Amino acid sequence: MKIHSCTVVMPAANIDTDQIIPARFLTTTTRSGLGRQLFADWRYAPDGTPRADFVLNRPEAQGCQILVAGRNFGCGSSREHAPWALRDFGIRAVVSTEIADIFRVNSLKNGLLPIVIDEPTSHWLLEHPGAEVSIDLEATTLTLPSGAAVRFPIEPFARYCLLNGIDELGFLLTRVPQIEAYEQRTARS
């Protein structure tokens, strides 16, 4: 799994999932179509017109698949609608020095790569919006335009599943014999 793309940069720290997808859009009962409401309150004026100064509305951001954000991206609510909305919009990787726990797990389950990088790399990326960056999940590297490659940590099983198209629920279902044994072992009156 390789992504080569320009970046969009949102330098603010602590961008929470209520910003990524405001609660009033959570009344949906499907996973699709949330891209239109991604960052709705930052992207649109109260009357619904796009705000020209918001980063995702700028012409140069169109088609960029890598979102570089300030630290602690995705904090707050556990809504999986956040990675659904990002993916639906076309974002395939989120890059930050720190990514909130539940959002990170939800992202991995939706093919959205949560990439945690060191402070200097983050600083450079935040300072260079639109930079052409490559992310290689197999090699676990993020390559800057200079050719310098930075390693990123990623949960090995999630990486394996993403690379091999393995479905985690399918994997869990192969553990049913162990689950049955556990239930028998711990059965209490």
Place this chain on the structure above:
Amino acid sequence: MAKTLLEKVWEAHEVVPETPETPAVLYVDLHLIHEVTSPQAFTELARRGLSVRRRDRTLATMDHSTPTRTEQVFGGAPIAVEAAAQQVRELDANCTAFGIELLGLPSRERGIVHVIGPELGLTQPGKTIVCGDSHTSTHGAFGALAFGIGTTEVGHVLATQCLLQRRPRSLAINVAGALAAGVTAKDLVLAIVGQIGVAGGTGCVIEYRGGTIRALDMDERMTVCNMSIEAGARAGMIAPDETTYAYLRERPRAARGRDWERALERWHALPTDAGARFDREIDVDATRVEPMITYGTNPGMVMPISGSVPERTADPAFARALAYMGIEAGAPLRERPVNVVFVGSCTNGRLSDLRAAAHVLRGRKVAQGVRMLVVPGSQQVKAAAESEGLDRIFIEAGADWRESGCSMCIGMNGDTVARGEYSVSTSNRNFEGRQGAGARTLLASPLTAAACAVRGRITDPRELL
């Protein structure tokens, strides 16, 4: 070997231990479900032809999208938001199709999912509890390992009663000293989030320890654990003790007789052993905590109510937050006018929270121009509050007394704060737009919220006690 509470609960639920290549298969004792984060999980189950593995360990309720106006809950009036009504219907249909017990709109046991689990006695020490909701951390107050999950994981638990999980790190927060008069558990946890920051607990499960915590009642412990996620920790835990057992004894779904005795025996073994090691430890001096209030757009942007907003000129996010809030750096918050006061939520919607707000409101009026909403955390909390006359106090003061639900904490059910309005709220998140697009939220305790309602301005509750 000496073990922590977290290690004991974790190890007792490992179906398959983790390896470097694969996460643990972790067994879930109790799966709570609500209407917002479950529909897509049921769709996936249906698509794969799977059934719910343990219906007896699964309980559904509706709280986020549900209205709080009595005529909409019981009177047949339509739910104002059609999409919300659709979501409510879909949960109903899914629970019927998959055979899951639902405490639905008409149920006397319905309420916010994190209020009813404990209330029914389902939340118990040593259990693993999950829900598609980040405030599942609330249940950790009983010595359970309880955390929020996403919708894909809701599907995993429905189908297998298990999750793939890596063992989290442990963070001990040792709290010593007595809380002063007018200072509540909410103020304590806001102070903790302020001290360690909104990412201070990332990757960790917090265990709250020390004399201050032991002295808290269960409602207060739930308030503390509830906001663990606001410090980035998926779960917060408090070791069970006599306070825990006294709360649970005789609850409708707690064990009885010999089963209760056996459960007690197991629970007694849960607290962290002397000499057990945490990955990190932090000390908090409770005697220094004052009534707290947030001034910014995350729960870590918090200050003593008597103080002034800090000045951090070099931080653009800080400036942006203050601009959103319409608040100036360096200025006090006291005496600023308030438009809305909300008492409720899984953080502060339990009976003792309502009593605290009523204590301030008794014989007083909500200030002119202020809209106050009091929303009990569950229908049982509502009934209990009414049986002791709290509803009369709220209504006579001029507040709105509602049916239970998440209400204005999340603003997706018809209860919202208008653009630009200031809301003093006992809920857990002051994120931009959390209570409605453009709404400005200041988080505080029920005592502080009620005091602000009476004065119509940001008020230190100690002035009215």
